[in-house]
Amino acid sequence: MNYVPGTASLIDDIDKKHLVLLRDGRTLIGYLRSIDQFANLVFHQxxxxxxxxKRFGDIPRGIFIVRGENVVLLGEIDVDRSCSALLQQVSIEQILEEQRVQQQAKQETDKVKLQVLKDRGLSVPKADNLDEY
Incomplete structure (x- = not known):
């Protein structure tokens, strides 16, 4: 097999099931249908x-276009191997509620950390301005 540089190396992966981790932290799973020279990806199903x-839930998204600059990780999924031994699948409603509770707990922890830093005289940028740094 010859080495093909860049996104052209993904041509062999078309029509295979992939997992893609996005820059914003989302995880998508679908069938890779198309790519271009900018590593933009089109997923189906x-x-x-x-x-x-140790729980997960899947939200159907259908056809999904991912801009190449937002891809952190892309990998083929072994469709013959089950993940049920490690993770428990739950309903969409249940996982969204658990995610909301987890995010609230993180926000409260972040508030406490921010207050401790302020009490020690350290300046911390506001969350709105984090993209500037």
């Missing part, structure tokens, strides 16, 4: 997988 602890 896509689901967004949400993980909370």
């Amino acid at each position: 896509t689901v967004e997988r949400i993980h909370v602890g």
